[in-house]
Amino acid sequence: MPSPEAEKIIAELRAYASQPMPSVTEERMAWEASVKGLRPPEGTLVSGVSLNGVPCEWVERADSDGLVILLVHGGGFTAGSPRTHRRFAAQLALATGARVLVPDYALAPEEPFPAALEDIVAVYAALAEQGTAPEDIVISGDSAGGGLAVAALLKLRELGAPMPRSALLLSPWADLTLSGGSYTSKAHHPNASRAELERGARAYAPVEQHRNPLMSPLFADLSGLPPLLIQAGEHEVFIDDSMGLAERAKAAGVDARLTIAPGLWHVYQHYDCPEAHDAIEEIARFVHASDAGI
Template identity: 45%
Template sequence: MASWQSKLTSLFLRAAVKRKINPHANPADARARVDRLAARFSKDQDWIKVTPVSANGVPGEWVDVASDTPAIASGTEPQAGKVLLYLHGGGYIVCSPATHRLMVARICREAGLKALVIDYRLAPEHPFPAAVEDAEAAYRWLLAAGHKPEDIVIAGDSAGGGLTMSLLLTLREQNMPMPAGAALLSPWTDLALTGWTMLTNARRDPMLRLDSASLAVRHYLQDTTPTHPIASSIYADLTGLPPLYVQVGENEILLDDSRRLVAIAQNHGVEASLEEWPGMPHVFQAFAHVPESKPAIEGIGAFLKAQANRSALAAPDTVQAQAQTPAPTEAIEAAE
């Protein structure tokens, strides 16, 4: 049964997000409102270290955990060379590294990793494939900086989870070395919005609405078909991708996006697992005051740490040459 804290949070989200945020608002106004809401749940903490960075021209920040943080468990101190590339959610329209900083830091604390969180370009000003290009540029930047692919893990929530899949598919099509694994929090994997839970969970979901999702798709894809396999990974061949770990709340309209992604990945021979959390809203892991958030973050951290330490996924010694290649868009164009 869901905790009372999660139930109160769901009530707040229903009142402040689902009913109040106008999907047709000017994107700049929507971003400002979301930033104000996020600030209520994601205050800066002394134990979080933030360093601005430019990753191949893509702005972002390193998020790290101070080594003397009391809450760090034994054996989870940051490991040299091993990093997390985090792609934030927000429907490809809103949010930033700042809105996700606390959740990312909590993941870093559990995984013993530092994270690169990029401020990728947002729609409608920068439609698909701009976000994919920025994610790829950041990954290539990590490789060029000397990080081995088997020491890199990726994670993302909501649209950031979909973007994580877009990045993995792009890397595979370009014969780039793959990261060690990917954790997905309520990933948005079907921009055609065909999941049955889009309808069956329409009332239960306290945060997301089908009409808002539909408008976000139009902003992001514009002239691109919503079944484009790079944009909507459930329409892609997932063969050859690294291990995937997916968490999703059972009350979400995006529930079927996670279920179908994992089923397709397993059918294509990819190691993939799914956790469905009863009574939980969209990306509940972001709400540190919700009791269910803690074990969920611990699970994500344990998965990422394990994958970053798996030597079996070591890539050939061609990283530097590939990393210095200009970021192409051939894979995206070929899939169209």
């Protein structure tokens, strides 16, 4: 059963989900307004940087080590920014001691596929150019950012570039065709609506292209990828994407772990409840695991 803190959050999410679907512009403005003025947790530092022309934000502790978490924010390909994910980036930095880098990648519909993917790959390349070893980089992403993180791994493999140390995927959106049964069976839980997801997918690319593995990595050959940790909530429309990715990764010989949090919702790790704290502790253990496995 979810904790009392989690139950309260679920009630708040249900109330929000009952409201009319906002436009992309309204969603962006509301999300940015909700975090305006919020300060990151004490003990973290925030600074801006441009890497290969992509604006990014560093979030780190004063005593951060050489490990880098490249955090690809979610937002359905159409919203989100380093600002909306600053608090979560700070939690990762505090828990892991890593420097967390959040790219402000190109958003659809203004800049559709492959702009966002190209930005993530360019930032990864810039880290290498600046001397960060691949074994010191963990690529991470939540929701659409999780799908983008896997797509970036596939693109790096295609380019013959070294793989990062590992990948951390939080409720990844890995199937733009929305073919999983959970898109229907979990629709009554507080999730992004199918209409919102269809809008985001169409903004990112034409429908006839959605099975492209660089858009929907659920359909990709996942061989050669680094160790994966996939976390998801039991009651979210993306749960079949998480389970499918884990299954396909293991079948391809990838060291993959799937953790499903009973009774929880999409990207629950961002919220203040005991289950989220436990998830971040698991993330910290995973991030510092040896390259030999998780």
